[in-house]
Amino acid sequence: MSELISNRGECKDPQNMFAEYNQLYFGGRLPQYKVLLTIDHSRCERRKRRIYINPDGEDVSVILLHEMVHAAVGSGHGKKWLDEVRRLIELGAPLQEELQRYSTGIVATSKHLLDEFFDAGMDAPPDWTWPEIRRYLGYRSGITDKHGSARSRRLSRFLRRARSEFSRGRAFAHP
């Protein structure tokens, strides 16, 4: 894949965008990260200081900023992450839709939902098992009842994909 990506008609190197956003929104305080393109999940690997971006039809600025917020405050989309997103929005970052998407607790599309399971695999404490993750994320997103059982056959098939994303996340975090 090319190092250069097209963003609103101009070619911007995501590595340069990182440097630019670090100055603009973080006062240059984020450590140096390597920014790479991927056809896999967009993600932030803090220990390796790497951010992976999957452009996949979405706005690269938004994806990069999303991952930079993880670089700043860690994993998960809880209060810390949301507060940091709000701070960036006040500085002019185009993150309103991200804030909307994650602050409602409803992850809109199955792609985003699969990302959540992948992230959980990467970030959840090692002793969390699949049934626990399934119950926690599944119930929160309406896929399962509160005991972790899928609400329909379609959702049960979806959970199989979710489980393999979770396992892949685990493999990234604990190779």
Ligand SMILES: [Zn+2]
């Ligand atoms: Zn995220």
